[in-house]
Amino acid sequence: xxxxxxxxxxxxxxxxxxxxxxxxxxxxxxxxxxxxxxxxxxxxxxxxxxxxxxxxxxxxxxxxxxxxxxxxxxxxxxxxxxxxxxxxxxxxxxxxxxxxxxxxxxxxxxxxxxxxxxxxxxxxxxxxxxxxxxxxxxxxxxxxxxxxxxxxxxxxxxxxxxxxxxxxxxxxxxxxxxxxxxxxxxxxxxxxxxxxxxxxxxxxxxxxxxxxxxxxxxxxxxxxxxxxxxxxxxxxxxxxxxxxxxxxxxxxxxxxxxxxxxxxxxxxxxxxxxxxxxxxxxxxxxxxxxxxxxxxxxxxxxxxxxxxxxxxxxxxxxxxxxxxxxxxxxxxxxxxxxxxxxxxxxxxxxxxxxxxxxxxxxxxxxxxxxxxxxxxxxxxxxxxxxxxxxxxxxxxxxxxxxxxxxxxxxxxxxxxxxxxxxxxxxxxxxxxxxxxxxxxxxxxxxxxxxxxxxxxxxxxxxx
Numbered sequence: 088x089x090x091x092x093x094x095x096x097x098x099x100x101x102x103x104x105x106x107x108x109x110x111x112x113x114x115x116x117x118x119x120x121x122x123x124x125x126x127x128x129x130x131x132x133x134x135x136x137x138x139x140x141x142x143x144x145x146x147x148x149x150x151x152x153x154x155x156x157x158x159x160x161x162x163x164x165x166x167x168x169x170x171x172x173x174x175x176x177x178x179x180x181x182x183x184x185x186x187x188x189x190x191x192x193x194x195x196x197x198x199x200x201x202x203x204x205x206x207x208x209x210x211x212x213x214x215x216x217x218x219x220x221x222x223x224x225x226x227x228x229x230x231x232x233x234x235x236x237x238x239x240x241x242x243x244x245x246x247x248x249x250x251x252x253x254x255x256x257x258x259x260x261x262x263x264x265x266x267x268x269x270x271x272x273x274x275x276x277x278x279x280x281x282x283x284x285x286x287x288x289x290x291x292x293x294x295x296x297x298x299x300x301x302x303x304x305x306x307x308x309x310x311x312x313x314x315x316x317x318x319x320x321x322x323x324x325x326x327x328x329x330x331x332x333x334x335x336x337x338x339x340x341x342x343x344x345x346x347x348x349x350x351x352x353x354x355x356x357x358x359x360x361x362x363x364x365x366x367x368x369x370x371x372x373x374x375x376x377x378x379x380x381x382x383x384x385x386x387x388x389x390x391x392x393x394x395x396x397x398x399x400x401x402x403x404x405x406x407x408x409x410x411x412x413x414x415x416x417x418x419x420x421x422x423x424x425x426x427x428x429x430x431x432x433x434x435x436x437x438x439x440x441x442x443x444x445x446x447x448x449x450x451x452x453x454x455x456x457x458x459x460x461x462x463x464x465x466x467x468x469x470x471x472x473x474x475x476x477x478x479x480x481x482x483x484x485x486x487x488x489x490x491x492x493x494x495x496x497x498x499x500x501x502x503x504x505x506x507x508x509x510x511x512x513x514x515x516x517x518x519x520x521x522x523x524x525x526x527x528x529x530x531x532x533x534x535x536x537x538x539x540x541x542x543x544x545x546x547x548x549x550x
Contacts, residue, residue, distance in 0.1 A: 096120040096133055096155070098179040105201055110145035112204055114233060118179055138178055140165070140233055142240045144208040149237035151178065166241030167276050168248050170234045171258055180230040198232050205236060209243055219247050227251060231258075241280070244290040246312065264353045267316040272297065305331055314338055316357070320364045325371045332380040333364075354506070358485075363387050366394040374415045382415075389419055396422040398437040398483065401429055434461035436482045446489055446504065448536050451529040453499065454492040455537075464488060470498045472516045478503070491526060500526050509534055512545035521547035 101118035116138040122131045137154040151174070153161035161177060175181050206216050219239045221232045231250035238245065252258050253265075262268040272278070275297050282293040291310065295302050298315065300322050310318060317337035322330045337360050342352040363383065371378055383390060396419065400408070404425045413421045436459055446457040458464050461479050467490050468476040475488060482488060491500040500520055503511040512520035512530055521527045530546050533539075 094122070095176045096122045096136055096179070098136070098182060101179055101183070103197070105197065105204075107204055110208075111141055111143045112201070112208070113142070114140040114201070116140075116179055120179070136179075140237065142205060142237060144205070144212065144240065147241060147243070149240045151237075153177070165234065166237040168238065168250075168262075169276075170237070171231065171250050174230075174234065178230070180233055181227065183229050194229055198229075201236060205240060214243055217243065221247070221249075221251055242276075242283075242290045248312065265313045267353075267357065270316055270319070270357075301327065301330075303327075309334070309338075313341075317341070317360065320360050323364055324367055325375070329367075329380045332384070336380070336384050359387065359391065362391045362394055366390045369394065369397065370415070370418070377415055393419040393422060395483065396426050399426050399429075399434060399480070401432055401434060403432065404429060434479065435459060436461070436479075436487075437484060438482070438487060439484065442484070442487070446487060446537055448533055450533045450536060451525070452494045453526065453529040453533075455489055455502075455533050456492070458482070458488045458490060467498060467501060471501055471513070473501065473513060475501060475503075491529070499523070500530070502530065504539060507538065508540045508542045509546065510543055512543055519545040521545065 098118040098120040101116060104115045106113045106115060118136050119132075119134050120136055122133065123129075124131055133155055139150075139152050139154075141150045141152075143149065148164065149166040151161075151163055151165050152159055163173070165174065202219060210216055217239065219235055221228060221235045228251050235247060235250050238248065248258075249256075249261055250258050253261055256264065278297045279290065279293040282288055282296055283290060286293075288296070291307060292302060294300075295306065295310070298319055300306055300310070300318055306318065306322075314334075318334050321334035321337055324330045324333055340359070341356055367378065367383065397405075400422060404422075407425065408421075411421070438457060438459065443457045443459065446455065448455045458467060461476075464479055464482070465476050467488075468474065478486065478488060485506060487504045489502040489504055490498055491502070493499045500512060500514050500523075502509050502513075509530070514520055514523055514526065520530055527546055528549060531541075531549060534541050534546075
């Protein structure tokens with residue numbers, strides 16, 4: 088048993104009891120434990136540490152508190168899916184395996200009776216009976232099951248979340264690759280709860296309102312946690328009919344789980360969905376009479392490439408487009424020619440401010456900066472005597488060029504970053520970065536600081 092949190096108390100003898108009251112149920116833990124004080128570099132021993140998981144059926148809420156030496160040292164509302172991360176190593180339950188041998192009783196029976204007891208209380212309140220047995224990884228099933236019960240008390244109508252993982256995915260991976268949590272509004276489930284209480288809505292109705300989705304029978308019937316990303320982007324489209332059809336396509340497009348290249352598969356899928364929606368929103372006003380989802384669906388890759396060309400277009404090209412009467416079927420070819428004619432004009436690369444900021448670092452006296460304009464790329468290519476100017480068509484949200492400048496302001500090296508990975512790292516005249524020890528060391532530290540991986544022999548790891 089170990090912990091990464093120096094505030095955690097590691098339990099070594101634990102008693103668990105379940106107490107049923109009229110309107111609530113409590114799971115009470117009492118245990119002795121130890122904690123390593125990093126500042127004082129000593130082990131502290133504790134007796135009769137208490138924890139209480141309170142499931143308040145009447146108010147439909149759940150809470151947890153920890154009591155050490157008679158003082159409440161930890162207290163929080165639980166029942167949200169973020170609890171799995173927030174409560175980890177705070178509660179003694181996170182340290183116990185589901186199949187742990189215990190002196191008396193049985194964890195399986197205890198959890199079954201607890202779920203049955205919660206169900207009976209909710210049925211008495213007029214709700215229908217629900218199944219919320221949690222499968223998955225047994226190493227944290229006890230911990231996950233208690234948190235899943237807390238979630239049910241708070242959101243009775245909400246579907247069960249796979250707190251113990253699903254298939255080969257851990258819960259953390261499921262949130263990232265299936266729920267796509269990073270694309271959801273911040274604290275969205277807390278807002279859902281507020282709307283439920285204020286307006287008397289069901290969980291699903293409140294979710295639809297918070298996520299800005301229409302409350303139609305089609306959406307209600309097909310909405311799952313895994314489909315939220317597809318629905319949110321589909322219903323950003325101009326018409327309801329188009330959104331209904333697009334959502335079906337987006338759901339069918341999502342790739343199966345493959346642990347070997349899941350990041351690449353899911354990221355490619357997300358980019359494709361976001362880019363085709365952006366294309367439609369960009370050009371719908373111009374082509375609304377002919378732009379139907381049936382027409383778009385068969386040419387998704389073509390229209391994504393058309394959007395890329397549009398984002399490479401400068402103000403002059405865009406003004407020419409507004410004056411010209413370009414049919415949708417000819418738009419890609421027209422932009423290809425028009426953008427090619429821009430070679431001698433300034434081009435600002437389509438890189439988000441957030442991405443540019445994340446790539447801008449000062450490491451060991453070297454400034455790392457993302458190139459933003461074609462003129463900057465030309466100047467850097469001349470100074471470093473390389474052919475990087477040929478990358479101008481590729482630079483954007485997926486590919487970036489980062490230059491390295493020393494204390495004297497001299498351009499020292501250039502990095503190619505592709506999908507958060509450094510693919511090339513060159514000094515003057517395309518020499519590898521590892522040939523300059525200080526620049527090589529700075530690039531390694533830069534990759535760590537910027538959250539990049541290295542997939543190139545141009546940089547060598549140092550002992």
